Amino acid sequence: MTAIDNEKSTIAIMILAAGASTRMGTPKQLLLYQGRSLLQYTTEIAIASVCQPVVVVLGANAEQIHPQIKQLPVRVVKNSDWACGMSSSIKSGIELLNNLPQKIEAVVITLCDQPFVSPQIINQLVDTYYSTKKTIIACEYGDTLGVPALFSQTFFSELAALKETSGAKKVINNNLNEVFSIPFPLGDIDIDTPKDYEQLLSITKRPTQIEK
Numbered sequence: 001m002t003a004i005d006n007e008k009s010t011i012a013i014m015i016l017a018a019g020a021s022t023r024m025g026t027p028k029q030l031l032l033y034q035g036r037s038l039l040q041y042t043t044e045i046a047i048a049s050v051c052q053p054v055v056v057v058l059g060a061n062a063e064q065i066h067p068q069i070k071q072l073p074v075r076v077v078k079n080s081d082w083a084c085g086m087s088s089s090i091k092s093g094i095e096l097l098n099n100l101p102q103k104i105e106a107v108v109i110t111l112c113d114q115p116f117v118s119p120q121i122i123n124q125l126v127d128t129y130y131s132t133k134k135t136i137i138a139c140e141y142g143d144t145l146g147v148p149a150l151f152s153q154t155f156f157s158e159l160a161a162l163k164e165t166s167g168a169k170k171v172i173n174n175n176l177n178e179v180f181s182i183p184f185p186l187g188d189i190d191i192d193t194p195k196d197y198e199q200l201l202s203i204t205k206r207p208t209q210i211e212k
Contacts, residue, residue, distance in 0.1 A: 003016065008103070010103060010105040010106075011050065011051050011052075011055050011104075011105060011106050011108065011126050011129075011150070012051060012052065012053050012055060012097055012104050012106070012107045012108070013046045013049065013051035013052075013053075013055065013107065013108040013109075013110065013122065014052075014054070014055045014056075014057065014090070014093040014094075014107050014108070014109050014110070015039075015042055015043060015046055015056045015057065015096075015110055015111070015112055016057050016086060016089045016090070016110070016111050016112065017029050017039050017042075017052070017057060017058055017059075017065070017111075017112035018057050018059025018060060018062075018079045018082040018086075018088075018089040018092075019059065019060060019082065019086075020059075020060035020061070020083070021060070022062040022080070023192045023193045024191070024192065024193060024197070025194065026039070026192060026193055027061045027064065027065060028112075028192075029065045029066065029068070029112055029114055030060055030062070030064070030065060030108050030200075031191065031197055033115055033204075034202070034204075036068075037068045038112060038113065038115065038191065039056075039068050039112045039132045040068045040069055040072070041063060041115070042111075042114075042115075042117065043069050043074060043112075045117055045118060045119055045122070046074075046110070046122065047072065047073065047074070048119040049108075049119040049122035049126075050123050050126055051108055051122060051126065053074070053075050053100070054072075054073070054074040054075065055074065055076075055077060055093050055096055055097065056069055056074050056076050056077070057074070057076075057077050057078075057079050057089040057090075057092050058076060058077070058078050058081025059078065059079040059080070059083075059088075059095045059164065060082050060083075061087060062078050062127065062144070065161070067125045067200070071181065072192075074114060075094060075096060075097045077092050077095075077099070079090075079092040081203060082209060084164065084165075085163065085165030085166070085167075086162075086166070086167040086168075087162035087164060087166045087167065090109065090159050090160070090162055090167070090168060091160045091161075091162065093107075093158075094107075094156050094159050094160040095160065097156070098115070098156065098179055102110055103153075104153060104154070105152070105153055106129060106150050106151060106152045106153055106186055107150070107151055107153075107156075108125055108126070108148055108149070108150045108151075109147050109148065109149055109150075109151065109159075109168045109189065109205075110122070110147050110148040111147060111148075112189055113190045113192070114147075114189065114190050115186040115189065115190075115200055115204075116186035116187070116189055117148055117187070121139070121182075121184055121187075122147060122148060124182055125137045125139075125148060125149070125150040125182065126150065128182055129150050129152075132180045134143060134178060134179065134180035134208055135151070135152035135154055135155065135178045136149065136150065136151055136152065136155065136171070136172060136175060136178045136179045136180070137149065137150040137174075137179070137180050137181070137182065138150075138172050138179055138180075138181050138182075139181065139182060139183075139184035139187045140182065141183070141184050141185050141186070141187035141188040142185050142186075142187075143189035144169075144174060145169070145172050145173070145179065145181055146168075146169050146172070146187065147167070147168055147185070147187075148184075149172060150166055151171065153156055153170070155171055155175070158171050158174075158175075159171055165202070165204055189203075
């Protein structure tokens with residue numbers, strides 16, 4: 001059981017999907033995964049969690065990518081400054097949340113290219129936030145702390161002020177005394193190159209290979 005009611009949730013989730021996928025050579029948001037595009041898959045995972053609203057930040061190739069999630073109950077923000085890096089997408093998402101009529105207590109920030117993110121992981125972040133009273137709940141993998149991560153509203157200004165290519169990890173590292181972490185070994189797997197994608201497809205065909 002989760003600590004909150006889905007209908008009354010003030011914990012938002014933001015999916016960052018604005019990058020140009022330069023190392024992939026094609027928009028990775030559109031790569032086929034589990035019978036749908038990677039972005040649609042990730043968005044459906046977010047919708048299945050306790051978090052509401054679901055915000056998707058698009059940027060590069062937005063007109064091509066948007067139709068993948070057009071029919072889903074999400075709020076889409078288009079980051080015209082996507083070339084400035086992840087910080088600009090986080091800022092776009094935070095601005096949208098700050099302008100919503102309801103008070104958003106916290107936000108889970110996640111990426112569209114971490115294929116093993118699940119509703120269970122997202123919900124665990126939320127439950128841990130309530131049970132520990134910590135203001136940042138981060139995932140731990142590969143000897144680092146990173147996203148998916150939950151940030152209390154008290155960090156919205158700091159998130160929106162990130163510069164250049166900085167991501168949410170910088171806010172985590174700047175406030176380690178406020179952080180509680182949960183283990184997510186498969187969070188270390190993301191999709192940046194064609195080789196990454198090939199490995200993902202081979203892994204998902206042989207589930208025993210991803211057991212930790």
